Amino acid sequence: MTDVIVAEGLRKEFTVRVRAGRLRREKRRVAAVDGVDLRVARGEMLGYIGPNGAGKSTTLKMLTGVLMPSAGEVRVCGLRPVAERTRLALRIGVVFGQRSQLWWDLPLRDSFALLRHVYRVPADAHAARLRRCRSLLDLDAFLDVPVRQLSLGQRMRGELTAALLHGPEVLFLDEPTIGLDVVSRQAVRGFLAELGRAGDTTLVLTTHDLADIERLCARLVVVDHGRVVHDGSIAELHRRYGSRRLLVADLETAPARPPALPGAPLERVEADGHRLVYALESAGVADVVAALAGLGALRDVSIVEPDIEDVVARLYRREDQGCSITSTAKVPGASAS
Numbered sequence: 001m002t003d004v005i006v007a008e009g010l011r012k013e014f015t016v017r018v019r020a021g022r023l024r025r026e027k028r029r030v031a032a033v034d035g036v037d038l039r040v041a042r043g044e045m046l047g048y049i050g051p052n053g054a055g056k057s058t059t060l061k062m063l064t065g066v067l068m069p070s071a072g073e074v075r076v077c078g079l080r081p082v083a084e085r086t087r088l089a090l091r092i093g094v095v096f097g098q099r100s101q102l103w104w105d106l107p108l109r110d111s112f113a114l115l116r117h118v119y120r121v122p123a124d125a126h127a128a129r130l131r132r133c134r135s136l137l138d139l140d141a142f143l144d145v146p147v148r149q150l151s152l153g154q155r156m157r158g159e160l161t162a163a164l165l166h167g168p169e170v171l172f173l174d175e176p177t178i179g180l181d182v183v184s185r186q187a188v189r190g191f192l193a194e195l196g197r198a199g200d201t202t203l204v205l206t207t208h209d210l211a212d213i214e215r216l217c218a219r220l221v222v223v224d225h226g227r228v229v230h231d232g233s234i235a236e237l238h239r240r241y242g243s244r245r246l247l248v249a250d251l252e253t254a255p256a257r258p259p260a261l262p263g264a265p266l267e268r269v270e271a272d273g274h275r276l277v278y279a280l281e282s283a284g285v286a287d288v289v290a291a292l293a294g295l296g297a298l299r300d301v302s303i304v305e306p307d308i309e310d311v312v313a314r315l316y317r318r319e320d321q322g323c324s325i326t327s328t329a330k331v332p333g334a335s336a337s
């Protein structure tokens with residue numbers, strides 16, 4: 001498979017003013033992105049996550065040619081994003097929540113027609129893509145409404161359509177579901193999942209909503225302080241950070257003392273001792289259930305899969321506490337200039 005995105009040692013520094021004494025402020029260079037290596041294969045769906053200020057948007061801006069890297073190499077579709085920005089624009093689609101590519105005073109339908117001319121898309125290809133978006137994103141009810149009158153969810157569905165009408169190879173999405181109501185969020189997620197299944201569009205998505213990632217992305221890159229701290233599947237993330245499945249057993253009679261089970265440490269006891277929660281480390285479900293059945297009647301047994309929110313929160317905390325070999329020092333009192 002060819003890589004449509006290749007970044008090596010990607011770095012972006014900004015000048016910020018930091019307090020140096022009671023009244024004095026001095027300029028200092030800080031790295032918002034600090035040596036990111038990234039390869040994304042054609043058709044991949046990549047989730048790019050990290051805490052606030054981790055460098056996600058800055059990275060996306062360098063990949064899309066909005067910002068010039070301070071150092072490192074980057075190619076998207078084989079092109080240098082800043083130097084070949086116009087050519088790149090024909091091959092990528094970009095949805096940045098805070099910026100719009102729609103004409104504010106025009107109905108959505110007219111923006112789509114204008115974009116066909118901007119990108120010089122053949123009429124039949126444009127019509128086919130628009131038809132697909134209209135049906136998958138349920139656009140028809142508001143196609144004739146001026147963009148400024150659309151709700152956030154409606155506008156986001158319009159933005160997605162606008163980003164796809166020229167048939168981009170790579171779609172960059174910065175927080176595509178932020179602030180959307182349940183219906184719009186589902187429409188956007190369903191649409192992106194469909195796009196992923198079709199397999200011809202590479203998708204890079206930043207989000208704080210981990211349900212987006214679970215639903216859409218086979219691969220997850222976690223960044224913090226401008227560096228990649230995890231690159232792999234969600235299952236690998238759980239393995240690496242010690243997430244455990246839990247076995248929850250409800251018993252007719254509370255045992256005097258919950259049994260210690262090899263390979264399944266007791267996590268907690270609930271419901272006045274009637275509910276025992278064990279972490280499944282090396283023990284199998286059958287062994288634990290067999291051991292608990294020996295205690296008396298088992299009313300119910302359930303398995304709780306590890307929660308990605310928990311593991312990511314733990315990962316961010318570790319980075320904050322400087323546990324990771326990759327975390328960098330923050331500049332105290334820094335403010336952007």
Ligand SMILES: Nc1ncnc2c1ncn2[C@@H]1O[C@H](COP(=O)(O)OP(=O)(O)OP(=O)(O)O)[C@@H](O)[C@H]1O
Pocket residue numbers: 014015016032050051052053054055056057058059336337
């Ligand atoms: N133009 C700028 N000038 C100075 N500093 C900047 C500039 N743009 C971003 N930064 C800083 O770079 C760091 C990374 O910012 P970035 O917006 O990439 O983070 P992010 O991961 O997208 O955060 P969020 O999740 O809050 O959107 C932050 O500390 C931010 O303050």
